[in-house]
Structure formats: structure tokens, C-alpha cells
Amino acid sequence: MIADEIVLSFPNITRVTMSKVLEYCNIHGAGADDETRAFDEQFVDVDQKTLFDLVLAAHDLKIKMLYDIVGERTGDMMKGKTPEEIRIIFNIGENSCVDDHPLQKELNPWAFE
Amino acid sequence: MRRHDWINSMLPDELILEIFRNLDSKSSRDACALVCRRWRTLERLSRDTIRIGASDRPDSLVNLVASRFVNVTNLYIDERISGARSFDVGRRGSVRQTTRLRLMADRFDPNCLSDAGLVAVADGFTKLEKLTLIWCSSTTNAGLTIVAQKCSSWKRLDFQGCYVGDQGLGAIGKYCKQLEVLNLRFCEGLTDTGLVDLAIGCEKTLKSLGVAACAKITDVSLEAVGSHCRILETLSLDSEYIHTKGVIAVAKGCPLLKNLNLQCIMVTDEALSAVGSLCVLLESLALHSFQRFSDESLCAIAKGCKKLKSLMLSDCYFLSDKGLEAVAAGCLELSRLEVNGCHNISAYGLESIGRSCMRLTELALLYCQKVGDEALSEVGKGCKYLQALHLVDCSVIGDDAICSIAIGCKNLKKLHIRRCYEVGSKGIIAIGDNCKYLTELSIRFCDRVGDEALVAIGNGCPLLCHLNVSGCHQIGDTGITAIARGCPQLTYLDVSVLQNLRDMAMAEVGDGCPLLKDIVLSHCREVTDVGLAHLVKRCKWLESCYMAYCPGVTAAGVATVISTCVNIKKVLVEDSKVSARTRRRAGSVISYLCVDL
Numbered sequence: 001m002i003a004d005e006i007v008l009s010f011p012n013i014t015r016v017t018m019s020k021v022l023e024y025c026n027i028h029g030a031g032a033d034d035e036t037r038a039f040d041e042q043f044v045d046v047d048q049k050t051l052f053d054l055v056l057a058a059h060d061l062k063i064k065m066l067y068d069i070v071g072e073r074t075g076d077m078m079k080g081k082t083p084e085e086i087r088i089i090f091n092i093g094e095n096s097c098v099d100d101h102p103l104q105k106e107l108n109p110w111a112f113e
Numbered sequence: 114m115r116r117h118d119w120i121n122s123m124l125p126d127e128l129i130l131e132i133f134r135n136l137d138s139k140s141s142r143d144a145c146a147l148v149c150r151r152w153r154t155l156e157r158l159s160r161d162t163i164r165i166g167a168s169d170r171p172d173s174l175v176n177l178v179a180s181r182f183v184n185v186t187n188l189y190i191d192e193r194i195s196g197a198r199s200f201d202v203g204r205r206g207s208v209r210q211t212t213r214l215r216l217m218a219d220r221f222d223p224n225c226l227s228d229a230g231l232v233a234v235a236d237g238f239t240k241l242e243k244l245t246l247i248w249c250s251s252t253t254n255a256g257l258t259i260v261a262q263k264c265s266s267w268k269r270l271d272f273q274g275c276y277v278g279d280q281g282l283g284a285i286g287k288y289c290k291q292l293e294v295l296n297l298r299f300c301e302g303l304t305d306t307g308l309v310d311l312a313i314g315c316e317k318t319l320k321s322l323g324v325a326a327c328a329k330i331t332d333v334s335l336e337a338v339g340s341h342c343r344i345l346e347t348l349s350l351d352s353e354y355i356h357t358k359g360v361i362a363v364a365k366g367c368p369l370l371k372n373l374n375l376q377c378i379m380v381t382d383e384a385l386s387a388v389g390s391l392c393v394l395l396e397s398l399a400l401h402s403f404q405r406f407s408d409e410s411l412c413a414i415a416k417g418c419k420k421l422k423s424l425m426l427s428d429c430y431f432l433s434d435k436g437l438e439a440v441a442a443g444c445l446e447l448s449r450l451e452v453n454g455c456h457n458i459s460a461y462g463l464e465s466i467g468r469s470c471m472r473l474t475e476l477a478l479l480y481c482q483k484v485g486d487e488a489l490s491e492v493g494k495g496c497k498y499l500q501a502l503h504l505v506d507c508s509v510i511g512d513d514a515i516c517s518i519a520i521g522c523k524n525l526k527k528l529h530i531r532r533c534y535e536v537g538s539k540g541i542i543a544i545g546d547n548c549k550y551l552t553e554l555s556i557r558f559c560d561r562v563g564d565e566a567l568v569a570i571g572n573g574c575p576l577l578c579h580l581n582v583s584g585c586h587q588i589g590d591t592g593i594t595a596i597a598r599g600c601p602q603l604t605y606l607d608v609s610v611l612q613n614l615r616d617m618a619m620a621e622v623g624d625g626c627p628l629l630k631d632i633v634l635s636h637c638r639e640v641t642d643v644g645l646a647h648l649v650k651r652c653k654w655l656e657s658c659y660m661a662y663c664p665g666v667t668a669a670g671v672a673t674v675i676s677t678c679v680n681i682k683k684v685l686v687e688d689s690k691v692s693a694r695t696r697r698r699a700g701s702v703i704s705y706l707c708v709d710l
Contacts, residue, residue: 052123059128074120075132080140080654083147091116092149 012060017053024066044073048090126155133159140654140680162187166194172230179237186240191247192225225249228256235263243269243294250276257281261288269294276300279307286314296323296349303327308334316341325351325376335359339366349374351401360384364391376401382409389413397423397449411436415443423449430456437462441469451477451503459483467491477503486514493517501527508534515540519547527553529581537561545569555581555607567592571599581607583633589613590621597625607633609659616644623651633659635685641665642673649677659685668692675699 010018020043027039044051051070058067078086086092120129133156136142146156160182168174171190179185226249234244244267246252253276261284268291277300285292292315297303308330312319319342324330331354338345339362346369350360355377364370364387371394385406388395395418400406406429414421415436421444426432432455440447441462447470452458463484466473473496478484484507492499493514499522504510510533518525519540525548530536536559544551545566551574556562562585570577577600582588588611596603597618603626608614614637622629629652634640640663649655655678660666671686672695684703691703 048119049117049123052119055124055128071128071132071135075135078132078136078141078145079138081144083144086144086148090120090148091118092121092152093118 010057010060013057014053017050017057020050020054021057021061021063021066025063028065040069044069121149121151129155130159134161157182158184161185162189164189164191164194167192167225171226172233175226175230175233176237179233184240185238187243188234188238188241189245189247190226190234190249191245192250193248225251227251228253228259231256231260232263235260240266242266243271245271246273246275247271248274250274252276254278254280258284261285264288265290267292271296271298272300273298274300276302277307278302279304279310282307283310283314286311289315291318293318294321294347295319296321296325297327297330298323298325300327301329304329305331305333305337309337312337312341316343318344320344321347321349321372323347323349323374325349327352328354330354332356332359332362336362339363342367344369346370347372347374351376353378355379357381357384361387364388368392369394371395372397374399374401378402378405381405382407382413385410386413389415389417391417393417394420396420397425399423399425399427400429401425401427402429405431407431408433408436408439412439415439419444420446422446425449425451425453426455427451427453428455433457434459434462434465438465441465445469446472448472449475451475451479452481453477453479455481456483460485460488463488464491467493467495469495471495472498474498475501477501478507479503479505481507482509485509486511486517489514490517493519493521496522498522498524500524501529503527503529504533505529505531506533508532511535512537512540512543516543519543523547524550526550529553529555530559531555531557533559534561538563538566541566542569545571545573547573549573550576552576553579555579556585557581557607558584560584560586563587564589564592564595568595571595571597573599575599576602578602579605581605582611583607583609586610586612590615590618593618594621597621599625601625602628604628604630606631608637609633609635610637612636612638615639616641616647619644620647623648627651628654630654631657634663635659635661637663639665642667642670645670646673646677649674653678654680656680657683659683661685661687666690668695671695675702 024043028036051073054066054070055074058070077089081089129152133142133145136145142156146153161184163178163182163185165171165174165178165188226246228251231252234241241264257277258281261281265288267289270285270292277297282303295311308324312334322338322342322345330352335355336359343366345363345367348363348367348370356379360375360377360380361384364384368391370392373388373392373395382405386409389410390413398414398418398421408431411432424440424444424447434457437458438461442465447466450466450473458481460483464487467488468491473492476492476496476499486509489510490513494517499518502518502525512535515536516539520543525544528544528551536556538561541556541562542565544554546569551570554570554574554577564587567582567588568591572595577596580596580600580603590613593608593614594617598621606622606626606629616639619640632648632655642665645660645666658674658681666686668690671684671690672692674684675681675695675698681699682702686703696703
């Protein structure tokens with residue numbers, strides 16, 4: 001006997017994240033155009049926790065288009081920044097940055113004169 | 114309230130790795146490598162391509178790099194690139210770097226990669242698929258033979274100026290059973306024996322072969338290639354010792370040939386006729402310096418190679434419009450055409466192209482003195498998808514031609530014009546009005562073009578990245594200001610020899626173009642330290658600055674550039690303008706002008 005409903009469960013994805021993923025899929029169901037591009041821009045303009053929830057969800061659910069845009073958004077936050085600026089943006093602690101002065105010198109030999 | 118490090122607590126290694134892999138610029142990736150230990154480790158794992166230059170201890174450098182970047186698939190060792198550093202292993206075994214400054218007067222002779230170094234490459238880079246060795250003059254046959262046995266996974270090998278001999282190549286043929294691409298340049302010790310062995314050994318996999326300036330390679334090798342390398346798709350030959358016989362052998366034996374690039378003065382029409390009738394899958398053909406080719410060749414190609422997409426003819430003196438007309442009629446898929454120094458090609462050949470080749474996306478006409486406005490007008494009418502147009506020394510082409518192109522080719526992205534003295538503002542204004550996708554514009558020495566043209570470009574081409582107006586004497590502050598205000602994506606600007614350009618324009622460029630990477634201001638009489646300082650203060654990512662023969666720029670200005678631009682890689686300026694302090698800080702990036710003014 002075939003069940004009338006099939007239940008899929010994703011224990012790693014919260015309800016909030018899943019509803020955002022479904023929203024994305026519904027908008028993009030008809031194909032890309034100017035409206036979807038505008039939607040994408042405001043869709044990825046979220047706080048970091050939400051953004052990384054989406055990265056993980058898109059990766060687990062194998063939704064390439066969504067994965068690409070949230071990945072690109074994350075990359076854009078790193079582009080053209082100095083290491084210190086990146087640490088500030090992502091709140092990466094100083095104590096995980098041991099040993100970087102000699103490395104920094106490799107790249108910018110006169111930065112610490 | 115202390116904020117949380119979400120990215121490191123939420124994302125696993127593989128996902129951060131993928132984000133790094135998608136970062137295009139080296140400076141962004143380098144910055145990420147310095148953020149924290151985890152990112153340093155991951156960033157190193159994400160590197161798949163490494164370029165090593167000359168250094169004084171190349172073998173240990175190879176070991177160091179191999180241990181740090183374990184996922185490298187693509188390795189270039191280029192002894193022409195001089196390194197500015199030597200690596201020392203300190204007492205505790207950690208790497209302590211000592212900077213060596215390179216000055217022009219103080220060249221050291223680098224030791225070249227030895228056979229031991231080559232073995233270290235093979236042992237250290239376990240995932241290597243592509244290896245390029247350029248001028249590694251200390252590696253020998255013995256080294257290559259040992260290494261070939263270890264590297265059955267190599268897919269692509271490029272050897273330039275190395276003592277690759279028959280024995281080495283034979284070993285590669287024997288052991289590298291996945292080899293798809295082989296390029297040999299200036300390998301003077303190599304004879305037919307080695308290449309024949311390789312052709313036989315790699316017959317099942319070889320897809321691309323390039324041989325240039327290897328004086329002992331003759332038709333015998335090509336006959337072996339023709340007999341064995343059935344799946345060959347790309348062949349590139351630059352040699353005086355290859356004749357018609359060799360090319361015909363390849364044409365007969367390699368029916369899948371797609372790309373053919375010939376610079377062989379002894380080859381004649383007969384060879385190309387064979388290619389025309391036998392290589393029906395040919396997509397790209399490049400013929401250089403052919404004194405022996407005539408229209409007959411082109412007609413044969415046009416008849417047989419219906420899939421031809423790219424055609425490049427350089428210094429083919431006997432070719433005329435008739436040949437080009439045949440190509441236009443026969444090769445309807447043509448998307449790229451370059452004609453260089455073919456003096457007998459004039460109008461009607463090009464007009465036929467304009468009428469028939471609707472898919473043309475790139476057209477280059479260099480030193481074609483007879484091509485005029487009508488011919489380009491036909492191209493403008495027929496080739497709607499044209500994206501790139503290069504015109505050099507086409508002295509008859511003028512504004513009408515450029516206007517037709519502007520109106521007809523709205524997708525134009527790149528326009529490079531040099532020394533076409535009849536082109537003036539009218540044509541360039543038309544470009545500004547019509548070609549909103551323009552990314553590159555170069556109008557060198559077109560001295561009839563004035564400020565109003567650049568105003569139109571500034572208004573109409575917001576995607577412009579590359580602008581070269583060198584030698585356009587009529588352009589001044591107004592034009593450059595318009596560009597600065599209208600083209601925020603600008604990364605390359607050449608305003609050399611513009612006598613009327615002043616500091617104000619430099620300040621505008623600084624304000625409007627923060628992404629600028631390269632600037633050429635040589636011979637700008639009126640630019641001073643003040644303008645330069647305004648520019649570099651805002652253009653933080655500047656990588657090169659050429660400012661020779663600028664009397665208004667002094668040592669202070671040079672020092673400002675060096676200290677402000679952290680990414681600076683190359684500075685061209687007079688020796689006398691570099692103070693001792695600046696020299697200490699950045700000797701490795703300054704190329705001195707060695708002429709006393």
C-alpha cells in the first residue's frame with residue numbers, strides 16, 4: 001500500500017531556515033528574470049547566522065542555485081579587505097591568530113617598519 | 114556585548130574551502146590566509162596552482178611549497194621570474210623569512226632547479242597533473258627519466274628552454290600514460306627519435322602537441338604523429354624544418370583535428386588543401402608568415418572546413434580578397450577573424466565577411482592600409498554580435514566607419530584603435546551614445562579625438578574598465594574628469610603623453626575610480642606631486658604606476674606612492690627620484706629608467 005503523504009525530515013534545518021529555502025524555490029521555480037534578481041539581492045541581505053544556516057541548508061538539500069548565491073555573498077564579504085577588516089566583519093577572535101606576524105611580513109615586507 | 118564568530122562555529126571545513134576557491138583575486142585569498150589559523154590551513158588546501166620563480170635555493174623552496182600546499186594540481190617553475198626573497202629555515206625549524214631587495218645594479222645569478230629538485234617536485238606534489246618548466250637549465254635527461262616513472266598522473270607538460278632530450282621524452286612516452294598535452298619550445302637537444310617515441314607511447318591519450326624552435330624536429334616526427342595519434346585535436350608548429358609532407362601526414366592521420374597553428378615557411382598550398390579536404394572538424398586556423406600560401410589554400414579551407422570559427426592570417430602576402438570572400442561564403446560559423454599585414458586584402462573581402470558572417474564576435478585588422486570605411490560599414494550592418502574590434506595602422510578608416518560600427522554593434526565590449534589618424538571625436542561620440550556594454554577603449558595616437566568624445570563615453574559607458582588615450586593631444590582635464598565621474602569600474606588608465614592634463618584630473622580619478630590598479634602617466638608635463646598624492650590616497654589597490662619623464666613629480670611624490678599603495682608591484686620612474694629610504698622600502702618593485710635625462 002502506498003502512503004498518501006511522504007514525510008521528509010531534516011533534523012539539521014530549522015523551521016525558519018526551511019521556510020526561507022522554500023520561499024527561494026518558489027520564486028525561482030519559473031526561471032530567472034529581473035524580478036528574481038531583485039529578490040535575490042534582498043534575500044541574501046541578512047545577518048550572518050541566517051546566511052550560514054542557508055549555506056548549510058542549501059548544501060544539504062543540494063540546491064545549487066541557492067548554494068551559489070549565498071556562497072557568493074559570503075565571499076563578497078571577504079573581497080578586497082585586509083585580514084584585520086575580515087576579522088572585524090566576522091568577529092573572529094584575536095586569540096586564534098597566533099603566529100601571523102611573520103606571515104604578514106611575507107606578503108608586505110615593509111608594512112611593519 | 115561580545116559578538117559571536119558564526120562562520121567558524123557553523124561552517125565545516127569543506128564549505129569554507131569552497132568559498133576560498135571561488136575568490137578570484139590573489140590579494141583576497143592572501144588576506145584570508147592571514148585571518149586565523151584555521152583559515153590559513155584551509156586557504157592553503159584550496160590552492161591548486163602555484164608559480165615558483167628563480168631563487169637561490171630552488172630545491173628547498175620546492176620542498177617547502179610542496180609541504181604547505183598539498184592539493185596543487187598545476188605547477189609552474191619559471192626561472193625567468195626573479196624572486197626577491199630567500200627562505201631560511203630557522204633554529205626551531207619554523208620558516209623565518211629574510212627579505213632580499215633586488216636592485217637593477219645588483220643582479221644575482223640564481224641557482225636553477227636541479228634534477229634533485231625535479232625529483233622533489235615528483236615526490237612532493239602528489240596530485241600534480243600539469244607541470245610547466247621554463248628555462249630550468251640545470252635539469253637533465255636523467256632527472257626527467259627518474260621523474261617520469263613516478264608521475265603516471267601527469268596530463269600536461271610544458272617545457273621551454275630546458276635540456277629535454279630524447280631519453281627524457283622517451284621515458285615520458287613510456288610511463289606517462291595519461292598525457293594529453295605536450296608543448297616544447299627551445300628544446301634544442303631534442304631530435305625526432307624522442308618525439309617519435311613519445312608519439313607512440315602516448316598515442317591513446319595525446320590530444321594537443323606544440324613544437325616551436327626545436328631545430329632538430331622534422332617531418333619524421335609528424336609522420337609518426339599522423340600514424341599513431343588518432344585523437345589529436347590541436348597542433349601548433351613553429352619551425353623552418355617542417356615541410357608540406359609533415360603537415361599532410363598529420364592531416365591524413367588525425368581526422369579529429371580542431372585547432373591548427375602554423376608558422377612554417379616551407380609549407381605550401383598543397384598542405385592546406387589537404388587540411389581542407391581531410392580535417393572537416395577544424396574550428397580554428399592560424400597561419401603566420403606565409404610567403405608560400407595563396408588564395409588556393411583559403412578556398413580549399415573554405416570548401417571543406419564548414420565548422421571554422423576562428424581564422425588568423427598574419428603576413429600572408431599572397432592572400433587577397435578572393436580568398437577572404439571564399440571564407441565568407443563557406444564558413445558561416447566564423448566568429449573570430451584577424452588579418453595582420455596582409456597587404457593585398459582591401460575592401461570587398463571584408464565586405465563579404467560583413468554580409469555573410471553574422472556570428473562574428475571579434476575582428477582585428479592590423480596594418481591593412483587598403484581597408485576603408487565602406488568595408489567596415491558592411492561589418493557594422495551585418496555583424497550584430499560583434500564584441501571586440503581591433504584596428505591598428507589602418508590609415509584610411511575614419512569616423513563614418515566607427516559610427517556604423519557603433520550603431521550596428523550595440524554589444525560592443527572592446528574597441529582598440531591605434532594610429533588610425535582619420536578617426537576623430539564624431540566616431541567615438543557615436544560609440545559613447547550606443548555601446549553601453551563597453552568595457553575597454555583604446556584610442557592611442559588618434560590625435561583628432563578631443564574631450565567631447567570622452568564626455569560621451571563617460572555618460573554612456575558605465576562598465577568601462579580599461580582606457581588608453583595615450584598620445585591624444587587634444588584630450589585634457591575635461592575629458593578625463595568625465596571618465597572619472599562616469600566610469601567607477603575603471604581598473605586601467607593610460608594617459609601618457611597628454612600635455613594638457615593637470616592635477617585636478619588626477620584628483621577626480623582618485624575620487625571616481627577607487628578600483629584603479631594600473632596607471633600610466635609618463636610624459637604628463639603638468640602633473641605634480643599634489644595630484645599624484647590625491648590619486649594614490651583614494652586608489653588603495655594600485656598595483657603599477659608608470660611616471661617617467663614627469664618633471665612635476667619629485668622624490669617626495671614617489672615616496673608617497675610607495676608608502677600609500679600596499680599592493681604596489683611595479684613603479685617606473687627616474688633613478689634620481691628614488692630616495693635612499695624609498696629604495697630600502699621598496700627596491701624590489703621599482704623598475705628604474707636607465708637613461709640620463
